[in-house]
Amino acid sequence: MDTFYITTPIYYPNAEPHIGHAYTTVFADVIARYKRMMGYDVFFLTGNDEHGLKIQQTAERQNKHPKQLVDEMADVFKKYWKILDVNYDHFIRTTDDYHEKTVREAFNYIYNKGLIYKAKYSGLYCVDCEKYYALGEYIEVNGKPYCPLHNKPLEYMEEETYYFKLSEFREYLIDLLKDKDIVYPRIYADEVLAKLEKEGLRDLSVARPVERVWWGIQVPFDEKYVIYVWFDALLNYISAIGYINNLEKFKQYWRNVHHVIGKDILWFHTAIWFSLLKALDIDPPRKLIVHSFLTQKGMKMSKSIGNVITIDKLIDRYGGPDGARYVLMRNFNMDKDSEFTYEIADSIYTSELADTYGNLIRRVGVLAQKKSGGKVYRRTIDVKISEAINEKVHSYIESMENLEVAKAANEAMSIARLANQYLNEVKPWEKSDPSKELYTVLEAIRMTTILLSPFTPRATSIVAKAFNFNIVNPIKTSLESVERYNITNAPILFKKQPVEKKDEE
Numbered sequence: 001m002d003t004f005y006i007t008t009p010i011y012y013p014n015a016e017p018h019i020g021h022a023y024t025t026v027f028a029d030v031i032a033r034y035k036r037m038m039g040y041d042v043f044f045l046t047g048n049d050e051h052g053l054k055i056q057q058t059a060e061r062q063n064k065h066p067k068q069l070v071d072e073m074a075d076v077f078k079k080y081w082k083i084l085d086v087n088y089d090h091f092i093r094t095t096d097d098y099h100e101k102t103v104r105e106a107f108n109y110i111y112n113k114g115l116i117y118k119a120k121y122s123g124l125y126c127v128d129c130e131k132y133y134a135l136g137e138y139i140e141v142n143g144k145p146y147c148p149l150h151n152k153p154l155e156y157m158e159e160e161t162y163y164f165k166l167s168e169f170r171e172y173l174i175d176l177l178k179d180k181d182i183v184y185p186r187i188y189a190d191e192v193l194a195k196l197e198k199e200g201l202r203d204l205s206v207a208r209p210v211e212r213v214w215w216g217i218q219v220p221f222d223e224k225y226v227i228y229v230w231f232d233a234l235l236n237y238i239s240a241i242g243y244i245n246n247l248e249k250f251k252q253y254w255r256n257v258h259h260v261i262g263k264d265i266l267w268f269h270t271a272i273w274f275s276l277l278k279a280l281d282i283d284p285p286r287k288l289i290v291h292s293f294l295t296q297k298g299m300k301m302s303k304s305i306g307n308v309i310t311i312d313k314l315i316d317r318y319g320g321p322d323g324a325r326y327v328l329m330r331n332f333n334m335d336k337d338s339e340f341t342y343e344i345a346d347s348i349y350t351s352e353l354a355d356t357y358g359n360l361i362r363r364v365g366v367l368a369q370k371k372s373g374g375k376v377y378r379r380t381i382d383v384k385i386s387e388a389i390n391e392k393v394h395s396y397i398e399s400m401e402n403l404e405v406a407k408a409a410n411e412a413m414s415i416a417r418l419a420n421q422y423l424n425e426v427k428p429w430e431k432s433d434p435s436k437e438l439y440t441v442l443e444a445i446r447m448t449t450i451l452l453s454p455f456t457p458r459a460t461s462i463v464a465k466a467f468n469f470n471i472v473n474p475i476k477t478s479l480e481s482v483e484r485y486n487i488t489n490a491p492i493l494f495k496k497q498p499v500e501k502k503d504e505e
């Protein structure tokens with residue numbers, strides 16, 4: 001069986017996740033569910049990035065030991081992923097022993113290759129980004145250097161540190177980014193290439209003196225230093241699948257690894273991550289999938305800007321995980337930011353999930369029970385209808401393979417639209433024996449349900465159970481393959497959400 005390994009970024013547990021984080025995680029879950037349905041052996045990884053100054057300072061402010069904070073927050077993140085039906089295979093925490101061991105060994109390995117050296121650093125740092133800022137990368141406010149992302153003053157620092165010889169990888173990175181279809185969409189590779197060509201590449205400080213940052217993994221041969229949080233965090237992608245303790249498993253999954261990230265952390269996942277992998281003599285990832293931001297009033301939704309919508313609110317408004325997942329994915333965008341408004345989300349939810357899919361299920365369920373006691377036997381479907389369904393299945397697969405989830409969800413939904421239209425035309429409720437019409441529409445329901453299942457797993461499994469069919473690989477099943485439907489229930493799946501005219505918050 002072919003393997004498919006998909007990862008999300010590991011999140012900073014300094015605050016609860018919001019729908020911006022859910023945007024990435026649900027996307028990865030949709031792809032993971034789709035790949036499982038297509039028969040892949042999938043490993044889906046998410047988790048938390050628990051070390052570093054940001055967490056250390058958050059814990060200080062809350063009068064807690066950082067370990068207590070990250071333990072509590074790991075439960076909070078897991079709770080939200082569960083509420084959203086995110087079906088990950090492993091939740092990594094960078095305080096896990098096996099991960100810390102991997103980071104120390106990787107640091108040693110790179111040091112022993114002569115790619116880490118000690119020298120003095122002076123420059124600027126943003127704690128919220130956990131990032132070093134060079135001239136030209138920051139903005140100035142009242143003559144002071146500010147972080148352009150967080151709009152906060154940068155810290156000046158001067159210290160002895162360990163450097164990673166990142167500058168040595170410039171040519172390697174340029175070749176990789178030019179030649180390989182490694183970053184998707186391609187525009188992000190071009191963005192990194194432009195930066196590499198224009199600004200070059202400086203060596204990277206990969207440690208902090210312990211008196212400044214004590215919450216992290218010690219440099220294995222120098223207890224006065226703690227390893228830089230990004231060096232530590234990026235390695236989660238290899239430690240989680242057994243880089244140190246299960247090489248067999250590591251090889252099996254690494255060869256088809258797909259990282260999903262937001263565009264804010266593109267540089268770390270290209271320049272730094274690809275170089276670290278090269279330094280470790282590990283192949284680059286198969287694909288880096290980059291998406292843009294979910295915005296509110298044009299600004300990235302984020303805790304520090306204070307414009308977040310909570311996951312609870314979304315779940316509550318859209319009647320559970322399916323509605324929340326669906327509105328996020330129907331708005332998903334790779335290269336353009338996506339503005340979240342209740343107006344758009346309400347209308348997508350109500351017109352597609354409630355009025356189109358939900359209504360179809362209810363109406364056909366009731367009708368089949370009334371007309372034939374719920375039993376519907378195989379009949380031949382009109383060629384026009386079966387061709388239309390097959391064509392939509394085909395476009396859905398194509399969209400999913402291209403990672404265009406918003407388009408794919410729409411293709412799946414369009415089969416339900418077609419079925420509603422067909423019902424209105426053939427009016428089975430007026431016929432004494434509508435078995436052909438019912439069978440036709442049930443096959444449409446089966447296909448739309450299979451295709452929607454990665455997006456709305458809860459509702460679709462209710463339907464599959466109530467109508468007695470299986471959710472299977474859509475290219476391994478064909479129309480007219482079900483001999484008999486036995487409809488035992490006509491579930492009401494989604495309550496309408498009246499469309500909010502102006503955004504309330």
Ligand code: MSP
Binds near residue numbers: 235300
């Ligand atoms: N801990 C680092 C990542 C380390 S990965 C080895 C980090 N964490 S984070 O908590 O800040 O999460 C960043 C990710 O959350 C983004 O890259 C993105 O995937 C997601 N998002 C957070 N807010 C978002 C939006 N408003 N819109 C879209 N994605 C958002 O960076």
